[in-house]
Amino acid sequence: MAVLDIRDLSVSYSTPRGSLRALRNVSMTVPEGKIVGIVGESGCGKSTLISSIIRLMAPNAQVGSGEVRFKGTDLLARSEAEMRALRGTEISMVFQDPMQTHNPVLTVGQQMVDIQYRDKKPKAEKLKRAAEMLALVGIPDPEARLNQYPFEFSGGMRQRIAIAMALMARPALLIADEPTTALDATLEVQIIKRLKELQDEIGCGVLFISHHLGVIAELCDEVVVMYAGEVVESGTVRDVFHNPAHPYTAALLDCDPGHIKVKTRVLPTIPGNIPDLVNLPKGCIFADRCDKRHKACDTRPALWTARAGHRAACHLIAEKETA
Amino acid sequence: MLTYILRRLGLAALITILAVTLLFLIIHMIPGDPVSTMLGPKASPELRAALEARMGLDKPLPVQIGLFFANMLRGDLGMDVFTNRPVTTIVLGQIPYTLVLILSSILWSAVLGIALGCYSAVNRNSLGDRLAGVLSVSVIAVPAFVVSLYSLLIFAVKLQWFPAIGAGEPGAWGDQFHHLILPSLAIGLSWVGYIARLVRASMLEVMGEGHVRTARAFGLPERWITYRYALRLAILPTVTVIGVGMGFLLSAAVFTEIVFSRPGLGKLVIDSITTRNYPVVMGSVLFSTLIFVASTTLADIINAILDPRIRAGK
Ligand SMILES: Nc1ncnc2c1ncn2[C@@H]1O[C@H](COP(=O)(O)OP(=O)(O)OP(=O)(O)O)[C@@H](O)[C@H]1O
Numbered sequence: 001m002a003v004l005d006i007r008d009l010s011v012s013y014s015t016p017r018g019s020l021r022a023l024r025n026v027s028m029t030v031p032e033g034k035i036v037g038i039v040g041e042s043g044c045g046k047s048t049l050i051s052s053i054i055r056l057m058a059p060n061a062q063v064g065s066g067e068v069r070f071k072g073t074d075l076l077a078r079s080e081a082e083m084r085a086l087r088g089t090e091i092s093m094v095f096q097d098p099m100q101t102h103n104p105v106l107t108v109g110q111q112m113v114d115i116q117y118r119d120k121k122p123k124a125e126k127l128k129r130a131a132e133m134l135a136l137v138g139i140p141d142p143e144a145r146l147n148q149y150p151f152e153f154s155g156g157m158r159q160r161i162a163i164a165m166a167l168m169a170r171p172a173l174l175i176a177d178e179p180t181t182a183l184d185a186t187l188e189v190q191i192i193k194r195l196k197e198l199q200d201e202i203g204c205g206v207l208f209i210s211h212h213l214g215v216i217a218e219l220c221d222e223v224v225v226m227y228a229g230e231v232v233e234s235g236t237v238r239d240v241f242h243n244p245a246h247p248y249t250a251a252l253l254d255c256d257p258g259h260i261k262v263k264t265r266v267l268p269t270i271p272g273n274i275p276d277l278v279n280l281p282k283g284c285i286f287a288d289r290c291d292k293r294h295k296a297c298d299t300r301p302a303l304w305t306a307r308a309g310h311r312a313a314c315h316l317i318a319e320k321e322t323a
Numbered sequence: 324m325l326t327y328i329l330r331r332l333g334l335a336a337l338i339t340i341l342a343v344t345l346l347f348l349i350i351h352m353i354p355g356d357p358v359s360t361m362l363g364p365k366a367s368p369e370l371r372a373a374l375e376a377r378m379g380l381d382k383p384l385p386v387q388i389g390l391f392f393a394n395m396l397r398g399d400l401g402m403d404v405f406t407n408r409p410v411t412t413i414v415l416g417q418i419p420y421t422l423v424l425i426l427s428s429i430l431w432s433a434v435l436g437i438a439l440g441c442y443s444a445v446n447r448n449s450l451g452d453r454l455a456g457v458l459s460v461s462v463i464a465v466p467a468f469v470v471s472l473y474s475l476l477i478f479a480v481k482l483q484w485f486p487a488i489g490a491g492e493p494g495a496w497g498d499q500f501h502h503l504i505l506p507s508l509a510i511g512l513s514w515v516g517y518i519a520r521l522v523r524a525s526m527l528e529v530m531g532e533g534h535v536r537t538a539r540a541f542g543l544p545e546r547w548i549t550y551r552y553a554l555r556l557a558i559l560p561t562v563t564v565i566g567v568g569m570g571f572l573l574s575a576a577v578f579t580e581i582v583f584s585r586p587g588l589g590k591l592v593i594d595s596i597t598t599r600n601y602p603v604v605m606g607s608v609l610f611s612t613l614i615f616v617a618s619t620t621l622a623d624i625i626n627a628i629l630d631p632r633i634r635a636g637k
């Protein structure tokens with residue numbers, strides 16, 4: 001069974017210009033114990049997606065339709081109290097900016113004890129548990145460092161602390177929103193390695209968002225490519241990266257100089273801009289920038305199956321089959 | 324922490340020295356001298372010279388300043404020109420009235436202002452928030468002496484709920500408290516609005532920061548996030564503003580003390596300025612300066628206790 005199963009999710013923001021349709025009919029799954037990556041350029045709705053999973057959305061966001069099934073039950077139908085009970089226990093988050101992630105005026109130890117507030121254990125035991133977790137993510141001398149404040153740690157250390165905090169409760173699902181974007185390349189490799197080891201040990205499912213195709217290739221089992229609020233391609237890393245079925249994915253990989261090996265802070269640029277999400281085009285969402293655009297593209301393509309477990313929203317697939 | 328406090332105290336001492344020197348010079352530039360005031364224009368030159376010598380006015384200015392500091396350290400601020408009582412005794416006799424007035428004003432207005440600010444931030448754009456906003460802005464606009472006059476007219480003269488003048492019988496706590504309410508209301512009222520606005524703004528800012536999102540993502544109770552995680556940060560600018568605002572509070576206290584004929588530093592300063600009683604002017608202004616320097620220093624130390632980054636000098 002999938003830990004996370006998102007079905008047909010649509011989310012929009014109300015803006016002065018009208019309704020901005022940030023996610024449209026997004027479906028994807030995170031199988032138990034697997035790491036699923038999400039790629040897509042800035043503004044394609046990655047953060048919107050994860051904030052609707054954990055239901056910490058901007059006040060102007062509305063869920064139009066769909067289900068977010070976690071271990072089989074729909075999170076969108078839960079009460080706020082039931083949701084809060086899941087956060088930090090069954091579902092944990094690591095955010096993008098490690099410098100902003102922790103409260104600046106409380107010690108790391110205090111914050112790590114606070115998030116164990118549900119356990120009826122003495123504080124000393126909670127501190128011990130926190131120190132163990134810090135040791136696991138590779139922070140030397142953890143007992144002493146628990147008494148320090150976030151500003152006394154480097155960015156890489158803080159991101160490790162964030163990972164330690166997220167995994168402390170041994171969640172069933174870890175969501176990481178560009179957890180390594182703010183770090184330099186060597187640190188990124190270290191943290192990714194440690195994350196993978198811990199994930200292996202805990203056996204949790206991971207939803208991993210990154211701009212870095214190389215990291216996704218290294219870390220993930222499956223990948224979901226998003227474009228302008230839609231899933232345009234999904235499948236195993238091997239299928240999607242070596243045999244892209246969607247022209248957008250192909251373009252992403254083409255612009256990446258070292259072909260998914262070189263670190264990029266932003267996704268490689270493809271000529272043109274993402275469409276306006278308030279006034280959406282009629283046909284294929286990628287048509288404006290697609291070099292394979294043809295007549296059929298004036299209608300919206302469905303998600304076609306290219307091969308087992310590999311799907312893409314492009315007319316070319318259906319045409320190849322019928323041809 | 325200790326080094327921070329020591330550093331901050333050193334700075335406070337430096338500021339005091341500079342401020343006192345400046346004050347000394349300014350007072351000496353005011354036209355009219357204490358000797359003619361005391362002895363009248365027809366006094367004989369010998370008598371004038373004798374008094375000038377007694378007050379040290381015949382020495383060069385730098386020496387006068389030096390002597391002033393030396394005496395100040397011994398707690399000697401000279402003699403009242405008229406009553407011949409030590410200035411220190413006179414000023415110390417008045418200071419408690421002013422301090423009680425200022426501290427009570429800031430205490431109630433801070434408690435109310437912080438509560439209102441939090442309420443507004445948590446219930447942003449609700450009817451209550453809007454109402455609090457309108458009220459805050461209107462009380463900020465009203466100066467303390469206007470509130471003094473109107474509250475005096477309404478609550479003391481018309482309704483007679485509170486006494487109109489004085490500070491109450493010495494030793495009678497209830498009576499003194501009764502006398503404190505209207506002046507304290509007058510001084511604190513606009514601060515409620517000011518602090519409420521300030522706390523609301525910084526709460527909203529802090530609640531939008533990444534660490535609050537993290538706390539929510541770990542399912543911490545919302546109340547906990549508001550008061551333990553956010554307020555502790557949001558309160559920092561308010562503490563600074565109150566510390567620096569001690570200057571405004573002191574000047575508001577001057578007006579209020581006059582309106583309510585309340586003893587205190589304010590009345591003392593005004594009375595001694597109009598009679599050119601230099602040593603008393605100097606003494607009371609010196610103590611006001613000390614209060615101001617002490618309050619800004621205290622505000623900084625409180626902030627350093629609340630925020631480890633300040634302690635570390637980051
Ligand atoms: N609160 C909001 N109100 C209105 N529009 C919003 C809001 N939050 C996001 N958007 C818009 O929704 C779209 C998706 O934004 P989102 O933050 O989910 O993208 P993202 O893929 O996470 O981008 P990035 O890679 O830059 O983090 C964007 O067009 C963005 O401008």
Ligand code: SF4
Binds near residue numbers: 246287290292313
């Ligand atoms: S449907 Fe057409 S326009 Fe869209 S990606 Fe495929 S070929 Fe390009």
Ligand SMILES: [Mg+2]
Binds near residue numbers: 046047048
């Ligand atoms: Mg984002």
